[in-house]
Amino acid sequence: MENMNIVYPPLVEQMYEFMHKKDKSLTKQDVYKKAIEINMIDQQGNPTQWALDKGYISEVPQSVENATPDADLNNIFSRMPKEAFKYLNEHDGYAIDNIELKKAILSALKDGSLSRVGRKNWLEVLAKINSRED
Known part of the structure; x- marks a missing residue:
């Protein structure tokens, strides 16, 4: 065969x-x-x-080619524990733990599950997180 x-x-x-x-x-x-x-x-x-x-x-x-910004956002956020999202107040809304966000972005980048545009956007977010850590 x-x-x-x-x-x-x-x-x-x-x-x-x-x-x-x-x-x-x-x-x-x-x-x-x-x-x-x-x-x-x-x-x-x-x-x-x-x-x-x-x-x-x-x-x-979804296939990476058909991914939407919402799918990329869900991809990242679904990798994070619920404790990484903290409600601050009505005015400020939610805060996101930078360490957990960074881990989720790196994980999604590593497994190639982000769309081409999502990859570019999340790399920019990652760069901002890293610049604040310096």
Whole structure:
């Protein structure tokens, strides 16, 4: 049989990237099957309502080419713990922990999940954070 290039859903690709770092013997097929088995995704690769309700998956990933500014913002913020957002008051709104924001930006930049425009914008935010630390 000739080699086939199977295209896996974005969630499977993300899970694989994360899990493969810890276990080099894993294949994308292994990850796909396990994700279905534990009810994280359905057979089409979409997150199950259970996984969304439990917060195991915070959003349905989009391809990087189709990402919007909101998707890039959600991508960054979903990587941050809830404690990183602190309500100050009615006038000032919320404050965001710079350390956690920096970690989230670096993580998204590293895994390549930001759109081209989002990457540029978040690199600028990162530069501002770094300049304030000096």
